[in-house]
Amino acid sequence: MMGPKGKIERRLGEVLNLKADRSAGPKSPINRRPTKPGQHGNKRSRKAPSDFGKQLRETSKFKLTYGINDLTLRRLFAAASKSKGDVGAKLMQLFESRLQNVVYRSGLTPSRLASRAAIINGHIKVNGRRTVSPGYLVKKGDVVSVREESRSKGQFKNLAEDVKRIEVPSWISVDGAKMEAKILAAPENIEHRFEINLLVESFSK
Numbered sequence: 001m002m003g004p005k006g007k008i009e010r011r012l013g014e015v016l017n018l019k020a021d022r023s024a025g026p027k028s029p030i031n032r033r034p035t036k037p038g039q040h041g042n043k044r045s046r047k048a049p050s051d052f053g054k055q056l057r058e059t060s061k062f063k064l065t066y067g068i069n070d071l072t073l074r075r076l077f078a079a080a081s082k083s084k085g086d087v088g089a090k091l092m093q094l095f096e097s098r099l100q101n102v103v104y105r106s107g108l109t110p111s112r113l114a115s116r117a118a119i120i121n122g123h124i125k126v127n128g129r130r131t132v133s134p135g136y137l138v139k140k141g142d143v144v145s146v147r148e149e150s151r152s153k154g155q156f157k158n159l160a161e162d163v164k165r166i167e168v169p170s171w172i173s174v175d176g177a178k179m180e181a182k183i184l185a186a187p188e189n190i191e192h193r194f195e196i197n198l199l200v201e202s203f204s205k
Contacts, residue, residue, distance in 0.1 A: 051201075054195070054198055055198045055199070055201060055202035056202070058194060058195050058196075058198040058199050058202070059073070059198075059199055059202055061193075061194060062194055062199055065112075065194075066095050066098070066100075066101060066112060067100060067112045067113055067115075067116055067134075068095075068135075072135060073203075074203065076091060076094045076095065077091060077200075077203045079094060080094055081204075087200050088196035088197060088199070088200050089190075089196075091196065091199070091200070092187070092190045092192060092194075092196065093186060093187045093188075093190070094137065096169075096187035096190055097137045097138050097139070097186070097187055098134065098135055098136070098137060098138075099115075099119060099124070099126065099131060099133065099134055099135070099136040099137075099138060099144065100112055100115045100116050100119060100134035100135070101115070102138050102144055102172065102181065102183070103115035103118060103119065103124055103144060103181075105168065105169055105172060106144065106163070106166075106168060106172055106174050106181035107159075107162060107163035107165075107166030107168060107174060107176075108124075108144070108146060108156075108159065108163070108179065108181065109155070110162075114155070115134070116134045118146075118150075118155070119131065119132060119133070119134045120132055120134065122147065122150075123146060123147050123150040123153070123156070124144065124145070124146065124147065125144070125145050125146075125147050126138065126142055126143070126144055127142055127143055128143075128145075130147060138183050139183065139186075140183055140184065140185055140186060141182075141183060142182070142183045143180055143181070143182050143183075144180065144181045144182075144183070145178065145179055145180035145181070146159065146179040146180070151179055156179065159176065159179055160176040160177050160179070161176070162176075163176040164176060168181075169187065169189075169190075170184075170185075170188070170189065171183065171184050171185045171186065171187050171188055172184065
């Protein structure tokens, strides 16, 4: 039976990695059934989506991918708007800097949802101190690690081997044996599939 996350990906027509590795694999609901869910899923839409519809869809993709709510998105958009330069690029940098995302990007957990749970449950430390805020913004020089007492738990037991299969961004250095990641620089050259200009337009109104 398909879960709600699989239906969301089918509705949006994209793999968002909401369920870790399975989302992108051949058993992914979107790969097995690429049409939208529901009895009318196979029917082509006669109407092209409006600008508002496109903005709404892109905002939904963004929030679902990063595992955040509307309030968090608005707060970080406001922060990005105050900075100099490209607002969209700054917004991406802020979201990539969130602890929830860094734990996932480092390969310490298989998904952002798992990252959030690991952080809230006290399994993650930043610079040697337990940090339970998924929205904590890391900076250059920070060291993110799995708490020593948590390393023997099921989700981290094979981590040293698992991280070897992960393609880590250039701004993060990972030591699988130590179960830690060091932030080398602010997030840069961020690869993403968002039409970030639509999101900026939506929140600039």
